[in-house]
Amino acid sequence: MTMAGTETGACCDPVILNEWHAVADLDEIRRGELRTLLLGERLRCWIDAGGTARAVTGSDRELEVRTDYGYLWTTLGEPSGGVFDVPETREHDRRTLNALTVGIEVSAPRAVENFLDMAHFPYVHAGVLGEEPHTEVAEYRVEERDGELWAFDCLFYQPRASAASSQAVLASYVYRVPHPYSAMLYKSSPSDVDRMDAIGIFIHPLTETRIRAHLFISVLDDVSADREIRRFQQGVMAEDKPILENQHPKLLPLDPRAETPIRADRSAIVYRRWLSRLGVTYGVIPAVEGVRT
Amino acid sequence: MSTAERLWHPLASLHDLVPRHVFWGRLLGRELAVWRADDGFVNVWENRCLHRGVRLSVGTNDGRELICRYHGWRYASRTAGCTYIPAHPADAPARTICNRTFPSLERYGLVWSGADPDGEPPTFDELESGQTLALRGVAVRAPAGLVIDALSRHRFSPTARIGVPGDGNGAGAGPRMTVTGRGDYHVVLRAESPDGEAASTAVFFAQPADADRTLVRGVLAAEPEPGSRIPVWRHHNSALSQLRDAVEAEARRRPPPEPMVAAIEQVPIHLSQVPEPAQKGRRAALRVQVARKWQAAVDVAGFDLVSIAGQLPTFQPGAHIDVHLAGGLIRQYSLTNAPGELDRYRIGVKLEPDGGGGSRALHDSVRVGDVLAVSEPRNNFPLRRDAVRTILVAGGIGITPLLAMSQALRHQGLDFELHVFARSDDHIAFAELLDGLGEAVTRHIGLSPDETGAALESLLAEPGPHEHVYVCGPGPMLDAARRIAAAAGRSDDTVHFEYFANPTDIDDSSAFTVELARSALSLEVPAGATVMEVLRANGVEVASSCETGACGTCRVAVLDGDLVHNDVYLNDTEKQQGGEMMVCVSRARSDRLVLDI
Numbered sequence: 001m002t003m004a005g006t007e008t009g010a011c012c013d014p015v016i017l018n019e020w021h022a023v024a025d026l027d028e029i030r031r032g033e034l035r036t037l038l039l040g041e042r043l044r045c046w047i048d049a050g051g052t053a054r055a056v057t058g059s060d061r062e063l064e065v066r067t068d069y070g071y072l073w074t075t076l077g078e079p080s081g082g083v084f085d086v087p088e089t090r091e092h093d094r095r096t097l098n099a100l101t102v103g104i105e106v107s108a109p110r111a112v113e114n115f116l117d118m119a120h121f122p123y124v125h126a127g128v129l130g131e132e133p134h135t136e137v138a139e140y141r142v143e144e145r146d147g148e149l150w151a152f153d154c155l156f157y158q159p160r161a162s163a164a165s166s167q168a169v170l171a172s173y174v175y176r177v178p179h180p181y182s183a184m185l186y187k188s189s190p191s192d193v194d195r196m197d198a199i200g201i202f203i204h205p206l207t208e209t210r211i212r213a214h215l216f217i218s219v220l221d222d223v224s225a226d227r228e229i230r231r232f233q234q235g236v237m238a239e240d241k242p243i244l245e246n247q248h249p250k251l252l253p254l255d256p257r258a259e260t261p262i263r264a265d266r267s268a269i270v271y272r273r274w275l276s277r278l279g280v281t282y283g284v285i286p287a288v289e290g291v292r293t
Numbered sequence: 294m295s296t297a298e299r300l301w302h303p304l305a306s307l308h309d310l311v312p313r314h315v316f317w318g319r320l321l322g323r324e325l326a327v328w329r330a331d332d333g334f335v336n337v338w339e340n341r342c343l344h345r346g347v348r349l350s351v352g353t354n355d356g357r358e359l360i361c362r363y364h365g366w367r368y369a370s371r372t373a374g375c376t377y378i379p380a381h382p383a384d385a386p387a388r389t390i391c392n393r394t395f396p397s398l399e400r401y402g403l404v405w406s407g408a409d410p411d412g413e414p415p416t417f418d419e420l421e422s423g424q425t426l427a428l429r430g431v432a433v434r435a436p437a438g439l440v441i442d443a444l445s446r447h448r449f450s451p452t453a454r455i456g457v458p459g460d461g462n463g464a465g466a467g468p469r470m471t472v473t474g475r476g477d478y479h480v481v482l483r484a485e486s487p488d489g490e491a492a493s494t495a496v497f498f499a500q501p502a503d504a505d506r507t508l509v510r511g512v513l514a515a516e517p518e519p520g521s522r523i524p525v526w527r528h529h530n531s532a533l534s535q536l537r538d539a540v541e542a543e544a545r546r547r548p549p550p551e552p553m554v555a556a557i558e559q560v561p562i563h564l565s566q567v568p569e570p571a572q573k574g575r576r577a578a579l580r581v582q583v584a585r586k587w588q589a590a591v592d593v594a595g596f597d598l599v600s601i602a603g604q605l606p607t608f609q610p611g612a613h614i615d616v617h618l619a620g621g622l623i624r625q626y627s628l629t630n631a632p633g634e635l636d637r638y639r640i641g642v643k644l645e646p647d648g649g650g651g652s653r654a655l656h657d658s659v660r661v662g663d664v665l666a667v668s669e670p671r672n673n674f675p676l677r678r679d680a681v682r683t684i685l686v687a688g689g690i691g692i693t694p695l696l697a698m699s700q701a702l703r704h705q706g707l708d709f710e711l712h713v714f715a716r717s718d719d720h721i722a723f724a725e726l727l728d729g730l731g732e733a734v735t736r737h738i739g740l741s742p743d744e745t746g747a748a749l750e751s752l753l754a755e756p757g758p759h760e761h762v763y764v765c766g767p768g769p770m771l772d773a774a775r776r777i778a779a780a781a782g783r784s785d786d787t788v789h790f791e792y793f794a795n796p797t798d799i800d801d802s803s804a805f806t807v808e809l810a811r812s813a814l815s816l817e818v819p820a821g822a823t824v825m826e827v828l829r830a831n832g833v834e835v836a837s838s839c840e841t842g843a844c845g846t847c848r849v850a851v852l853d854g855d856l857v858h859n860d861v862y863l864n865d866t867e868k869q870q871g872g873e874m875m876v877c878v879s880r881a882r883s884d885r886l887v888l889d890i
Contacts, residue, residue, distance in 0.1 A: 118380075132679075136679050247346045258560070260560050261344075
């Protein structure tokens with residue numbers, strides 16, 4: 001097996017080309033121009049003198065932009081609508097911030113799948129999001145609703161579920177995948193039992209096998225300083241990064257016989273089928289023709 | 294398949310295999326995880342967990358098993374078979390969940406492996422003296438052929454006395470070099486001092502890591518005095534570094550070769566789907582030889598069974614094997630082995646003078662050297678490892694599966710206690726293993742049935758959170774434990790039993806119809822026949838082992854119908870739910886049963 005990242009050229013996957021991608025935290029480009037890649041193409045982003053966010057490709061093509069949820073979203077294609085809705089951002093008692101932006105040598109779908117996974121908590125996030133011997137993943141439901149994936153009834157034992165928690169809880173999660181390269185999770189808030197904290201991973205695909213992951217946070221937490229919330233999420237991501245960078249192949253295989261799923265991987269199984277059905281080819285190894293997925 | 298794939302290649306130096314370490318190796322474009330178990334066995338596995346593709350070289354070598362960093366899946370030394378999936382603690386992993394392994398062999402201080410090698414690694418007369426020193430591997434970014442060309446012109450000191458006059462390195466007084474052997478992947482070199490007084494021979498191997506990457510692994514045909522190894526290594530490192538610089542410069546002038554492609558095998562179709570399929574048959578797939586037989590306790594014979602061909606399959610704590618004996622007798626015995634002990638299966642056989650003759654045959658007739666037919670291990674008594682505390686209760690020979698569990702829990706550092714009930718100390722089988730378990734063991738010796746009941750009441754009282762109980766022993770003791778555990782408020786799903794035999798008197802006078810929902814078959818079960826017999830007579834495969842309602846192997850899902858449960862495997866809650874039956878003994882109360890097969 002070749003372990004070198006497959007730095008491919010331009011993306012020709014219409015599904016991914018026609019999506020909005022979160023390429024920067026707005027604070028990042030307020031500090032100065034960002035030179036980066038999007039789907040293998042060179043990209044410059046900045047905020048001009050009039051305060052307008054701009055995105056221009058290496059061939060000087062001005063791209064459409066959106067500034068939603070604190071990020072600059074842009075596209076190389078023609079999206080059919082706006083950026084997916086995050087209704088929590090309209091609740092004004094929430095603290096909403098970008099907890100971190102981190103570069104990871106992996107494909108976007110591998111990172112999304114890691115975000116949807118609970119079984120790794122006791123091993124990768126030991127003492128924080130999980131702890132041996134509490135390793136069981138209870139049965140949960142995965143549904144497709146209005147073109148998005150949702151996982152319900154997810155329960156996991158967590159010693160320290162968030163920056164604001166002081167004791168172990170059986171945390172309850174709901175996952176949502178509104179975009180092939182972005183996902184949200186909602187978990188019981190330690191500050192308000194009736195509401196959920198929201199965390200999102202918005203992925204900026206530099207190439208097929210290199211990403212920047214933006215971690216979006218919208219929490220009910222009057223206590224923790226931004227710095228503490230960021231430190232908590234940075235700690236979690238620092239533990240996931242080496243695992244993701246040690247996955248081979250870096251592209252997510254959609255052939256069901258490429259890897260061995262178990263019941264706990266139900267959300268990943270459905271996510272892989274969903275990508276196949278959407279026809280996504282960028283960042284994945286498509287299933288071989290004739291194999292039912 | 295290329296020639297290179299049929300050859301053995303060096304992959305690591307023995308020095309690389311530090312205890313409890315996983316070495317990252319590379320051969321023919323494939324990454325390999327190389328690790329030595331505490332028993333000395335060297336494992337060479339594809340460097341990829343088949344669950345989610347994470348490199349196993351970032352996992353943990355615990356001395357017996359390799360644990361994946363991502364989800365804690367455990368893989369046994371030797372087979373690479375999965376023994377535990379933490380996300381589903383109550384389930385025994387399918388035996389076929391197995392990472393890809395490659396052969397390994399140690400020779401000349403190196404570990405050898407290959408994609409699909411024929412025969413054995415090459416031998417060299419120069420290295421057969423037994424006195425060898427493996428040099429440090431040097432990575433070169435060039436194809437193996439270029440490296441071999443350069444090695445045939447390589448120069449090194451003929452003496453181990455590096456840096457002193459006459460070491461052959463001084464200007465003008467270079468060593469005389471002779472190539473005394475050469476192949477596609479090796480060069481044998483002899484260095485002689487100009488005065489002919491000192492000579493040294495080394496074999497250099499080019500390990501083809503990838504099309505453009507080669508590791509030079511040298512073996513010196515001499516063992517320097519202790520203390521002089523470091524200058525020898527340093528000298529060769531420096532000489533090989535010069536060679537590397539020259540070869541890499543040469544390689545850069547050529548077009549880069551196509552990288553090698555080492556295909557990742559597909560997982561078997563049944564593993565790619567959820568859920569797992571039923572296991573099949575009551576077959577004795579394995580042939581094992583009795584390597585050792587000894588008295589393990591009063592009336593208990595211990596047997597070590599080794600494979601006569603190939604590797605023994607993976608087992609998990611709680612698993613048993615069927616032993617097939619003359620006259621069609623089939624008996625189940627639990628494996629007592631610790632994790633990763635796959636060089637042999639160890640069982641204990643209690644003499645049952647009033648039994649059907651199986652234990653008598655094993656005690657009296659089976660000798661060291663005999664070959665036995667046994668099944669692959671099956672696990673109907675899986676051990677959860679998500680308990681905060683585990684209580685193991687053994688009565689008599691019921692200690693055998695609990696020994697396997699104790700050693701697994703001990704090895705993993707999980708909290709447990711093992712209560713051993715026996716008539717005397719001499720009746721405790723494999724008592725020497727208990728010493729290694731230290732304070733976790735409590736012995737209850739020579740108790741009457743009432744005293745046993747009282748002891749069980751005290752140790753099963755006050756269930757704690759996340760506590761699981763495993764009991765194996767004679768029927769009356771299990772019945773008492775079941776009653777006491779229920780009275781103490783322990784739920785059925787936290788108390789696990791393994792019966793040796795089913796004491797139930799079975800009334801098989803009923804007749805009924807079974808409908809097979811998936812096979813679209815409708816079959817009549819007459820009085821005197823079991824569901825299993827009728828299924829098999831009609832060509833429906835059913836896995837089985839004890840066929841007496843004790844082991845749980847022939848469990849089948851029931852979609853409709855009233856059941857008479859004659860087994861001792863299902864707990865009361867499961868029996869009331871009526872969703873499963875043991876087709877070897879259980880029957881219908883209604884006229885009709887619908888089975889999910």
